[in-house]
Amino acid sequence: MVKAQAAESRIEQLCVEHGLKMTGQRRVIARVLSEADDHPDVEELYRRALSLDSRISVATVYRTVRLLEEKGILERRDFGGGRARYEATEHGHHHYHLIDVDNGRVIEFEDPEAEELMRRMADRLGFEFVSLRLELFGKKKKQSASAATPHRKGETT
Amino acid sequence: MVKAQAAESRIEQLCVEHGLKMTGQRRVIARVLSEADDHPDVEELYRRALSLDSRISVATVYRTVRLLEEKGILERRDFGGGRARYEATEHGHHHYHLIDVDNGRVIEFEDPEAEELMRRMADRLGFEFVSLRLELFGKKKKQSASAATPHRKGETT
DNA sequence: GTAGATGCAAATACTTTGCAAATGG
DNA sequence: CCATTTGCAAAGTATTTGCATCTAC
Numbered sequence: 001m002v003k004a005q006a007a008e009s010r011i012e013q014l015c016v017e018h019g020l021k022m023t024g025q026r027r028v029i030a031r032v033l034s035e036a037d038d039h040p041d042v043e044e045l046y047r048r049a050l051s052l053d054s055r056i057s058v059a060t061v062y063r064t065v066r067l068l069e070e071k072g073i074l075e076r077r078d079f080g081g082g083r084a085r086y087e088a089t090e091h092g093h094h095h096y097h098l099i100d101v102d103n104g105r106v107i108e109f110e111d112p113e114a115e116e117l118m119r120r121m122a123d124r125l126g127f128e129f130v131s132l133r134l135e136l137f138g139k140k141k142k143q144s145a146s147a148a149t150p151h152r153k154g155e156t157t
Numbered sequence: 158m159v160k161a162q163a164a165e166s167r168i169e170q171l172c173v174e175h176g177l178k179m180t181g182q183r184r185v186i187a188r189v190l191s192e193a194d195d196h197p198d199v200e201e202l203y204r205r206a207l208s209l210d211s212r213i214s215v216a217t218v219y220r221t222v223r224l225l226e227e228k229g230i231l232e233r234r235d236f237g238g239g240r241a242r243y244e245a246t247e248h249g250h251h252h253y254h255l256i257d258v259d260n261g262r263v264i265e266f267e268d269p270e271a272e273e274l275m276r277r278m279a280d281r282l283g284f285e286f287v288s289l290r291l292e293l294f295g296k297k298k299k300q301s302a303s304a305a306t307p308h309r310k311g312e313t314t
Numbered sequence: 315g316t317a318g319a320t321g322c323a324a325a326t327a328c329t330t331t332g333c334a335a336a337t338g339g
Numbered sequence: 340c341c342a343t344t345t346g347c348a349a350a351g352t353a354t355t356t357g358c359a360t361c362t363a364c
Contacts (some may be wrong), residue, residue, distance in 0.1 A: 078235055098278075098284060109278065111278060113274060114274060117270060117271065118271075118291075121268060121293065122255065122295045125264060125295075126297060127255060127295030127298060128297075128298050129293070130296055132291075132294070133293075134290070134291050136288075136289055136290075137287040137289070138279045138284030138286055139285045140283060140284055141284060
């Protein structure tokens, strides 16, 4: 009684839960997104999807990321440079991005205080908090006397 | 000995200080930018410039905002919606933006804590703080029991 | 006088869309 | 089956650029 089938990717599961029709193309794109640990733009998603299945067009990638964004499964990011970047929506623990201005690399970090602070700020301004966009730009320091890099989640593109 | 001439706009002064050649078009665009208290996109800057002087092309507006951004006189913003928005760089006291998700209106606010917090975060991650992009998205609350709206700077588009 | 700025239109870059053919539930 | 989705190419936006002409310094 074991289902002998290629494992459903995490994002594919979410698609099914949202009642989306799972075409071959969507399955591939969902898989690419599930396996990505960076912030690919559409062109890059298309490239990765093509390497898994050649019968995908870039228009479908555009349509799919738009759909998944509307469903709240994906989040669109803008790190400058014109093109939108995508990453899977995370449930509770939000993270933010530090962009290395010298090479464009992106480091994710968490900061529980930041959201707390901004929730209070929204409240004071008479608004209900919806979301927060927080991007830090910095240059890597040369000398590293401190070994600790707390809250660091990883470095990607 | 009084110079009888149309007052130099603040941004025009900055242009001169940066050694830019002051053409008629640049003077007009500088004036429009100096007088703006909102976050106009290129199309809007072009419209305002045209109303002061008809011999300006949109290409020049694009070229000028790019130049002024490179010189650090202007800052480019992205509030979603595809087009870049511009505002004059402020010296010391930075402000951030709260975007009303219902109507796209933008409210500026200050928060000394936010930058402090992010400077420390950058430091912990081994980076030298360069800048911070912070945008808050919210919905206006209905009932307003609190009269105080501290740090509020103004509401624009 | 001359390096640099401008206008115009064509080019680019990213994204969306119309339509006929293909397909998932 | 039939409502949806897809591919393709054309259309849309926002922005940049080549080139001849103009202009600030």
